[in-house]
Amino acid sequence: MAEILVLVDHADGAVRKPALELLTLARRLGEPSAVVLGAGEAAASIAATAGEYGAATVYVADGAEFADQLVVPKVDALTQIAQDKGVAAVLVTSSGEGKEVAARVALRLGSGLITDAVELEAGDSGPVATQSVFAASYQVKSTVSHGVPVITVKPNSAAPEAAPAAGTVENVTVAFTGNAAKVVSRTPRVSTGRPELTESAIVVSGGRGVGAAEGFGVVEKLADSLGAAVGASRAAVDAGWYPHSNQVGQTGKQVSPQLYVAAGISGAIQHRAGMQTSKTIVAVNKDPEAPIFDLVDYGVVGDLFAVLPQLTDEIGAR
Amino acid sequence: MTLRIAVCVKYVPDATGDRGFADDLTVDRDEVDGLLSELDEYAVEQALRISEESDDAEVTVITVGPDDAKDALRKALSMGADKAVHVNDDDIHGSDVIGTSAIVAKALEKTGFDLVICGMASTDGTMGVLPALLAERLNLPQVTLLSEVSVEGELVKGRRDGDAATELLEAPLPAVVSVTDQSGEARYPSFKGIMAAKKKPVEELDLDDLGIDADEVGLAGSWTQVGEVTARPPRTAGTIVTDEGDGGKQLAAFLSSQKFI
Amino acid sequence: MGNDFDLYRLSEEHDMLRETVRALAEAKITPFAAAVDEEARFPQEALEALVAADLQAVHVPESYGGAGADALATVIVIEEVARACGSSSLIPAVNKLGSLPVILSGSEELKKKYLAPLARGEAMFSYCLSEPDAGSDAAGMKTRAVRDGDFWVLNGVKRWITNAGVSEYYTVMAVTDPEKRSKGISAFVVEKSDEGVSFGAPEKKLGIKGSPTREVYLDNVRIPADRMIGAEGTGFATAMKTLDHTRITIAAQAIGIAQGALDYAKGYVQERKQFGKPIADFQGVQFMLADMAMKLEAARQLTYAAAAKSERVDSDLTFFGAAAKCFASDVAMEVTTDAVQLLGGYGYTRDYPVERMMRDAKITQIYEGTNQVQRIVMARNLP
Numbered sequence: 001m002a003e004i005l006v007l008v009d010h011a012d013g014a015v016r017k018p019a020l021e022l023l024t025l026a027r028r029l030g031e032p033s034a035v036v037l038g039a040g041e042a043a044a045s046i047a048a049t050a051g052e053y054g055a056a057t058v059y060v061a062d063g064a065e066f067a068d069q070l071v072v073p074k075v076d077a078l079t080q081i082a083q084d085k086g087v088a089a090v091l092v093t094s095s096g097e098g099k100e101v102a103a104r105v106a107l108r109l110g111s112g113l114i115t116d117a118v119e120l121e122a123g124d125s126g127p128v129a130t131q132s133v134f135a136a137s138y139q140v141k142s143t144v145s146h147g148v149p150v151i152t153v154k155p156n157s158a159a160p161e162a163a164p165a166a167g168t169v170e171n172v173t174v175a176f177t178g179n180a181a182k183v184v185s186r187t188p189r190v191s192t193g194r195p196e197l198t199e200s201a202i203v204v205s206g207g208r209g210v211g212a213a214e215g216f217g218v219v220e221k222l223a224d225s226l227g228a229a230v231g232a233s234r235a236a237v238d239a240g241w242y243p244h245s246n247q248v249g250q251t252g253k254q255v256s257p258q259l260y261v262a263a264g265i266s267g268a269i270q271h272r273a274g275m276q277t278s279k280t281i282v283a284v285n286k287d288p289e290a291p292i293f294d295l296v297d298y299g300v301v302g303d304l305f306a307v308l309p310q311l312t313d314e315i316g317a318r
Numbered sequence: 319m320t321l322r323i324a325v326c327v328k329y330v331p332d333a334t335g336d337r338g339f340a341d342d343l344t345v346d347r348d349e350v351d352g353l354l355s356e357l358d359e360y361a362v363e364q365a366l367r368i369s370e371e372s373d374d375a376e377v378t379v380i381t382v383g384p385d386d387a388k389d390a391l392r393k394a395l396s397m398g399a400d401k402a403v404h405v406n407d408d409d410i411h412g413s414d415v416i417g418t419s420a421i422v423a424k425a426l427e428k429t430g431f432d433l434v435i436c437g438m439a440s441t442d443g444t445m446g447v448l449p450a451l452l453a454e455r456l457n458l459p460q461v462t463l464l465s466e467v468s469v470e471g472e473l474v475k476g477r478r479d480g481d482a483a484t485e486l487l488e489a490p491l492p493a494v495v496s497v498t499d500q501s502g503e504a505r506y507p508s509f510k511g512i513m514a515a516k517k518k519p520v521e522e523l524d525l526d527d528l529g530i531d532a533d534e535v536g537l538a539g540s541w542t543q544v545g546e547v548t549a550r551p552p553r554t555a556g557t558i559v560t561d562e563g564d565g566g567k568q569l570a571a572f573l574s575s576q577k578f579i
Numbered sequence: 580m581g582n583d584f585d586l587y588r589l590s591e592e593h594d595m596l597r598e599t600v601r602a603l604a605e606a607k608i609t610p611f612a613a614a615v616d617e618e619a620r621f622p623q624e625a626l627e628a629l630v631a632a633d634l635q636a637v638h639v640p641e642s643y644g645g646a647g648a649d650a651l652a653t654v655i656v657i658e659e660v661a662r663a664c665g666s667s668s669l670i671p672a673v674n675k676l677g678s679l680p681v682i683l684s685g686s687e688e689l690k691k692k693y694l695a696p697l698a699r700g701e702a703m704f705s706y707c708l709s710e711p712d713a714g715s716d717a718a719g720m721k722t723r724a725v726r727d728g729d730f731w732v733l734n735g736v737k738r739w740i741t742n743a744g745v746s747e748y749y750t751v752m753a754v755t756d757p758e759k760r761s762k763g764i765s766a767f768v769v770e771k772s773d774e775g776v777s778f779g780a781p782e783k784k785l786g787i788k789g790s791p792t793r794e795v796y797l798d799n800v801r802i803p804a805d806r807m808i809g810a811e812g813t814g815f816a817t818a819m820k821t822l823d824h825t826r827i828t829i830a831a832q833a834i835g836i837a838q839g840a841l842d843y844a845k846g847y848v849q850e851r852k853q854f855g856k857p858i859a860d861f862q863g864v865q866f867m868l869a870d871m872a873m874k875l876e877a878a879r880q881l882t883y884a885a886a887a888k889s890e891r892v893d894s895d896l897t898f899f900g901a902a903a904k905c906f907a908s909d910v911a912m913e914v915t916t917d918a919v920q921l922l923g924g925y926g927y928t929r930d931y932p933v934e935r936m937m938r939d940a941k942i943t944q945i946y947e948g949t950n951q952v953q954r955i956v957m958a959r960n961l962p
Contacts, residue, residue, distance in 0.1 A: 011482045070478075070487055071450065071460060095481055096438075096446065096463050103447035104454045106416065112541030113416060115445045128545065134337040134442070139548050146541035181461040181489035184475075188483045196481065202578065226579070244500055245479065250333065250441065251357065251499045259578050269334055280576060281553075282569065288560070289850055295553055298572045302561025310566025315579050318570075396595065506603045508633040509646040509656075512595050 002030030002088035013042035015049045018093040020160035023053040033057040038066025051167015061172040072180035075104040094152040111147030136276030155198045197229040202259045205231030209264020213241040218308045225315040249274035263304040267292025321375040324431035325365045327358040329387035330442040343544040354390035357437035359504035396507035396515035407524040412537030419451035424528040436496040449496035459489035465500035604663035612664035615789035622789045625667035630700030636674040643694035650889040654831040661835025665939030666789025672828045677704030684809030684817045702747035707737035718761040724753035733800040743793035744778040766814035775800035786938030826904035830882040833911035833943040840918035840936040871914045878907040898960040905953035908943035915940040
């Protein structure tokens, strides 16, 4: 069976959810194997999780290089394993770094590259990737026509399903090529206790209508009652009301959660580009003409400072 | 020594227009007005700031694109870049990012540079991988997705705000940098800049000049293939209610019916 | 036929300037336009954005540190700022009005001293001609300047002074020889910091509320004799010559405000649905829009032609300047009123920008010579 190589993204010693989605998707294409890089002592438990989600083999490589140098050590490792094992495809999470790693691996392998797939199926001539483009107004199906397909997949593209496999650990010694930027320091992001924006099943976002930084309190309360991540429109971020790391839109994060709640967001193209692929969309806005209402499954024309707290109370009462 | 900064920019269809695809499934460039990709303006801005900080620097802006792409160059020149390189060849049409990176890398080598600066992604393709590919092809360190960048002596330094952590990076020159939209607001061209732009040199190059065979790039040379393009079906009209005191409760009922709560 | 025919179209540079100013205005000025009007406060955000892009006084010649923009480029800047916010457009417009007497008639020293800070964005320039009892009859002014050795001492009251209190510099017309009426008027540069200069309370206006309009009081203001602009007795001639050029900037303002209203109305009629379809589908609405666009385009062509004449200082400039100002401001009033009409009840509320534009448009029919005075000027200078 064709071997499908999955780069397993991890943080704080734990597998990140999108990696489990990748392993789930990989099973549609062949037999998944996982690559765990620079995980230190956590490698064993990460490998075990990868095995639970279908990885027959887990390639583990470690070294200070993974932490001290940007992108390149991962490219070295992934390329080396892909070449040595003669894999049929390489899957990487679509994050800023994931795409960079994938691109360089593709070039080294002499392979075509597809980024930001939202769906992946087996086809007659290799994997068929679906991408959502131009602010999600088009769906494009593409295949790689040269080399081993290297594909990055957006978080939330599939629901992770466990499918226990051997998960046999194989340690790999990587020949590092160097020539990378040095990571002088790394400061982990302070955890808000909320789910990661791109990975969360529910996202509650606030926009210009929130009016002020303090106004995000009602957005956060609703998000917490739903176990959701908090997002913000560019207008709200530009106004300094919420951190840029939470910006949803063309120049921020692109999210496709099961449920997206837009509060006080008009729905300009810039924002739609970041959330239009959400499964269910709900909006609260004072302006009945706001373009966001063209997208919603359910919309409330009204004051978010009245509607959101009432909704939060209702959820609390259930 | 002159610090030679090369900025890679892209001419893209206006994101606020009704973008679509041509018959050959490439991006339709006729229906919507084009412009300098907004995210590349940040790259031009950082190049100009580094240039202004430096005793002696020259900013060259490079694009690969059809005739109209000169508008993107003109904009960058009017912002203050010193000269431009326009790679324009009918055979480039339909190139994927791997092919495009080959062309840009050759153009950079031909132009000469100490520092390459790119935007974080284009606003049409939004892949964000060209800087990494250039670093790979040119065998240089990539110092990418920076929200802050500076050149100090022979080093380029920057701050990368990732999903999980903020990293401080550095690499010796020459290097490939990309900057995010957090790196600092791009300036507007001044009247003087606009008037001066027309007189600045724009070098026109084709594939022959770069020693690239036509079959290595373009649609035919692409390593990916677009099978089908479908317009996303319009979302079916949802229910819109007006809050009359119980909007939150109605919304809760909807979310409950959808099993979210 | 071919696309290489360059008559009756702007140069690429002028088109690009428009694109730039429009982008800047939409990003940095439009978001504050409603608040600036509502709170009747100076558009500081607009000033900062214009200064950052060197657009606050583009007309200043390069030899004095300016951008050296021609009259047509200056018109485009004012027009595009006015499209977003009428009040803010008075920054580049009045900077030209206030400083043009110095540019036209001032000594080399005066130009160096006052134009450089203006070009750097450190100072704005206002123009003081009108008085409480001398409006259309400007030559009937009472402000006196009396020679005292190497100094002139100014006394009087100037009214309707745009950007008074915010500007650092003021071109002040004052009577130096009461016997000679208009030939006895001289022009001076007065600084805000000169002792004896003070300002009245801001006028409570119908429109352009963000641009402060105040009286300027001159109370024994003693200034060095070299602050006189040109020779003694030439002040009124300089003032009139200035207006030949700057009436065109008022026309620019008018077409900018009208364009803002037309653009908003065009968008609205597509969105607003009645009887199950966008109101833009109704012919009555289409006819209104066609008329608005037609009049506005005619006003723009006349204004641009006048601007070109201003740059060349053609002999028929006086007629064209007055005609452009008069026609464009009348058109702006019609177009903005029709825009309010197209928005119906919504247009009449301050939740939408068109009523502000209608109020802002009105002043363009009044200041820098009422449209009645413009008709007198045209009649005396028929082509």
